[in-house]
Amino acid sequence: MxxxxxxxxxxxxxxxxxxxxxxxxxxxxxxxxxxxxxxxxxxxxxxYRKKSEDQExxxxxxxxxxxxxxxxxxxxxxxxxxxxxxxxxxxxxTPPSSAIEINVDAYSWRWDFTYPGGKKSTNTLVVPLGQPIRLIMTSHDVIHSFFIPAMRVKEDVYQGNYSYLWFEPIKLGEFHIFCAEYCGLQHSAMIGKVKVVTQEEYEDYLVDRKAGDAPQLSPAEAGKVLYTEKTCNTCHSLDGSQTLGPSFKGLFASKERKLADGTVVPIDENYIRESILQPQAKMVEGFSPIMPAFEGQLSEEDIANLIAYLKTL
Ligand code: HEC
Ligand SMILES: [Cu+2]
CATH class of the missing domain: 1.10.287 (Helix Hairpins)
Incomplete structure (x- = not known):
């Protein structure tokens, strides 16, 4: 064309x-x-304009x-x-379920990335060629918008919930990341790059750490620690048995949740997030409103880690 x-x-x-x-x-x-x-x-x-007064x-x-x-x-x-x-x-x-999930944290004015193994990077997103990548994004202040022109994807990023996008890179190299939502003084400096590398380079990148770095927990491992540290274990079992609250076993795999008011909601990161911060906003059918709200008790990172852990159960 x-x-x-x-x-x-x-x-x-x-x-x-x-x-x-x-x-x-x-x-x-x-x-x-x-x-x-x-x-x-x-x-x-x-x-066909009228050429004279007496024209018909x-x-x-x-x-x-x-x-x-x-x-x-x-x-x-x-x-x-x-x-x-x-x-x-x-x-x-509709991201494929095989997608690699990477968390994106937007701040005025930078992008932080957290990979499945716990590796973190700022403003440089490293992804393997030919693999679907799903980004789970949240902002820590104003609205930003994550934009990779070469991948033809752009999505707003807000505080207080997760937004998503996914893409599958087909070319090695470096591509621009821009913030596409005017977010203050240094908005135009809120830039980064996506580095598309081979699978081997990606794996090397994930384990590459400086000597003397503290031992690194993956988000799921950190979430497992929080599960007992924040006393989730007193009400939520891991083996499928119903105690005071629903069991965490197979939570993500069940995909949908029937609520006390009869509605059915999809189980995704935003549902889990809300269930932790405001447990009574969506009551699971058959349970009492006894879960304490964890609003203000957990950092964004804690929430992301708990979600990563719940996905492994
Ligand atoms: C005092 C008991 C109690 C504690 C402690 C507790 N919960 Fe809950 N939780 C419940 C109950 C009861 C429900 C079901 C009713 C509802 O939706 O609020 C629930 C629901 C949930 C749901 C929705 C589950 C589903 O199957 O749809 C999630 C997710 C959740 N809790 C996460 C947590 C996490 C994470 C912690 C620890 C940070 C925690 N809970 C601590 C009692 C508890
Ligand atoms: Cu921005």
Missing amino acids: FDLFTSMPEQAATWSADVDWLNDLITNLSVFFTVTLTGAMIYLGVK VAYITHNAMLETVWTVVPTIICAVMFVYGIISYKEMR
Whole structure:
């Protein structure tokens, strides 16, 4: 297809080419219709203008054939855009379950990344080639927006909940990360890079630590410590037995939770987060409201670690 804007960023994710194709299609159609319609309006306006006071004027009230055509054709074109759009959208909102999960913490003005093994990095996100990557993102202050143009992904990041995005890199190299939400004085300095490396380089990167570093717990291991330290164990078993609260065994795998008011909610990071901070906001069916609220008692990192631990059960 004719590419009007050849300055699109590199195509570094599986769907980059599809996104550009749809973008080109919509842009080309818009330009075509803008030029032909305005052109026709100007041409016909000049050609059939009233040239003198006594000139007779033709009054045409309607033309069924023409009106049908200019309704049906644009409807079909819009439907095509919509269907292609929704197919891409669904794909972009549905991460494969095999995705590598990396936590993103946004601060004014930097990005912190936490990898499954507990490795941390700031402003540089290292990911392996050809593997789906799912980012679980939260902000520690104002709203930011995580944007990797080459991967064609962008998602707002808020304080107090998690937002997600995923992509699968198909090119080795370094790509820009920008903050796409104006977030204060140093907003334009809130930049980073994604480094797409081979699987071996990625594994080396995860274990690469400086001599003298404290022994490093993975988020799940740190969560396991919190499970007893914060007394979750007094009410939540790990073996499936129901005590004062529902067992943690298979919590994430069960995917959905039936609440006391009859509604069914998906079990994801945001559900767990809310269950810990405001346990009574969504009451699990069959239990009493005895869980203490942990709002203010746990850091963002504690919450992320507990969630990582619950996923392993
Ligand atoms: C005093 C007992 C008690 C303690 C301590 C407690 N909980 Fe709970 N928890 C409950 C009860 C009862 C429920 C079910 C009712 C509800 O939804 O509030 C529950 C629900 C939950 C749920 C939702 C579970 C599901 O199956 O949908 C999560 C997640 C959770 N708790 C996490 C924790 C974590 C993490 C801790 C420790 C930081 C903790 N709880 C400490 C009693 C407790
Ligand atoms: Cu920002």
